[in-house]
Amino acid sequence: xxxxxxxxxxxxxxxxxxxxxxxxxxxLWGGSALSVMAERSSTMAFTLLVLWHxxxxxxxxxxxxxxxxxxxxxQLPAGVLVDRWDRxxxxxxxxxxxxxxxxxxxxxxxxxxxxxxxxxAVAFVQGSLTVFYQLSxxxxxxxxxxxxxxxxxxxxNEARSRAVNFVGHPASGVMFGLSxxxxxxxxxxxxxxxxxxxxxxxxxxxxxGRGKSARGLREEISSGLRWVWQRAxxxxxxxxxxxxxxxxxxxxxxxxVLVREQGRPASTVGLIMAAGSIGGLLGAFSGGWLSxxxxxxxxMIYAHVAWAVIMPGTVFLLHPVILGILFFITxxxxxxxxxxxxxxxxxxxxxxxxxxxxxxxxxxxxxxSSIGALGTGYLLEGFGTRGTLAIASGVMALLAxxxxxVFTRPGAELEDRSAQEEASxxxxxxxxGPPTTMTLRRIDG
Numbered sequence: 001x002x003x004x005x006x007x008x009x010x011x012x013x014x015x016x017x018x019x020x021x022x023x024x025x026x027x028l029w030g031g032s033a034l035s036v037m038a039e040r041s042s043t044m045a046f047t048l049l050v051l052w053h054x055x056x057x058x059x060x061x062x063x064x065x066x067x068x069x070x071x072x073x074x075q076l077p078a079g080v081l082v083d084r085w086d087r088x089x090x091x092x093x094x095x096x097x098x099x100x101x102x103x104x105x106x107x108x109x110x111x112x113x114x115x116x117x118x119x120x121a122v123a124f125v126q127g128s129l130t131v132f133y134q135l136s137x138x139x140x141x142x143x144x145x146x147x148x149x150x151x152x153x154x155x156x157n158e159a160r161s162r163a164v165n166f167v168g169h170p171a172s173g174v175m176f177g178l179s180x181x182x183x184x185x186x187x188x189x190x191x192x193x194x195x196x197x198x199x200x201x202x203x204x205x206x207x208x209g210r211g212k213s214a215r216g217l218r219e220e221i222s223s224g225l226r227w228v229w230q231r232a233x234x235x236x237x238x239x240x241x242x243x244x245x246x247x248x249x250x251x252x253x254x255x256x257v258l259v260r261e262q263g264r265p266a267s268t269v270g271l272i273m274a275a276g277s278i279g280g281l282l283g284a285f286s287g288g289w290l291s292x293x294x295x296x297x298x299x300m301i302y303a304h305v306a307w308a309v310i311m312p313g314t315v316f317l318l319h320p321v322i323l324g325i326l327f328f329i330t331x332x333x334x335x336x337x338x339x340x341x342x343x344x345x346x347x348x349x350x351x352x353x354x355x356x357x358x359x360x361x362x363x364x365x366x367x368x369s370s371i372g373a374l375g376t377g378y379l380l381e382g383f384g385t386r387g388t389l390a391i392a393s394g395v396m397a398l399l400a401x402x403x404x405x406v407f408t409r410p411g412a413e414l415e416d417r418s419a420q421e422e423a424s425x426x427x428x429x430x431x432x433g434p435p436t437t438m439t440l441r442r443i444d445g
Contacts, residue, residue: 061377079359287339
């Protein structure tokens with residue numbers, strides 16, 4: 001943790017420079033923005049490529065499953081290794097590896113070859129390296145910003161991701177319309193630009209004694225699982241969010257199939273996703289505000305009840321404009337929940353366990369997405385688009401009931417209070433030191 005970012009004025013009130021003056025955070029944010037743009041553009045192109053070239057809904061679901069499977073199988077070991085390894089080096093290796101993998105697709109398509117197994121393999125490799133990258137980046141945030149600005153930094157990171165979706169999804173659709181290989185070549189270039197940016201980044205070593213742990217991989221994974229399991233309502237929140245993520249992953253594939261069935265161009269899918277990204281961008285900004293004013297239990301209830309009310313509209317209102325509006329609203333809520341949840345987790349987790357706890361969180365909330373992609377492909381084959389959307393709406397209604405019942409119990413409030421005390425303790429550890437020794441210095445990278 002940087003020691004130069006907190007000062008006291010004459011009245012003893014902490015003053016912090018804005019994040020835009022923090023050079024290391026700017027490099028982390030900018031390099032990751034390029035990386036996220038590359039990853040999102042190519043992921044969208046995977047679905048379009050398989051769906052438009054093979055016409056197989058189950059094949060599209062299979063590739064989507066391969067892209068998301070790492071969220072299920074890589075999270076826990078990645079969390080341990082991120083706590084052991086140099087996080088900056090992990091990010092650099094992940095960006096370089098993804099550039100090579102996506103570049104191989106561009107080369108293959110330039111030769112007019114489309115092999116589903118190759119696309120699925122590259123999607124899996126990209127997804128695996130993305131898991132390592134995301135855990136490293138999230139853990140690195142506490143090393144480049146003071147504890148008081150973690151929520152703001154997380155909100156800006158989420159806003160970045162949503163803004164990238166806004167540009168990346170429609171751009172991917174437009175580039176795919178020009179030629180199938182264009183979005184993959186573009187993603188390769190973006191990864192290389194990200195690599196150049198991140199080479200300038202310096203991150204303080206984490207308090208983990210990386211690479212020197214005598215404990216086995218299994219024991220360290222277990223420690224992360226125990227940490228989460230001991231917090232009953234926190235793990236309940238993760239499981240409920242996992243269910244809603246499963247629904248939304250299925251919704252994205254269903255919309256892509258619906259657009260194709262209506263005979264509309266592939267760029268229409270990108271525009272619908274872009275509408276969701278705008279909503280997500282606005283939601284990311286409000287997420288920081290929510291995390292400071294509402295406890296997680298309230299955010300969970302309000303979000304899932306709102307989703308349950310909105311989702312049935314997708315069953316009957318199938319025009320792209322209406323779907324874009326619905327995606328705007330659901331993504332706005334989703335981004336606010338994401339920022340609030342990430343800020344909560346990062347604040348209450350000890351620095352040496354950020355990777356392990358973060359991996360458990362990502363496993364639970366995002367691992368289910370891989371099952372959603374695979375299952376939705378077969379639901380579409382068996383029930384069609386309208387039937388699949390009706391099933392998704394029913395699942396969301398059930399999740400809203402569960403969230404309301406679970407998080408109105410007294411134990412949820414007690415755990416929230418305990419978590420806040422825990423977060424305050426970690427903040428005191430990171431900022432420990434006599435006030436007279438704390439100085440303010442601009443960080444210029």
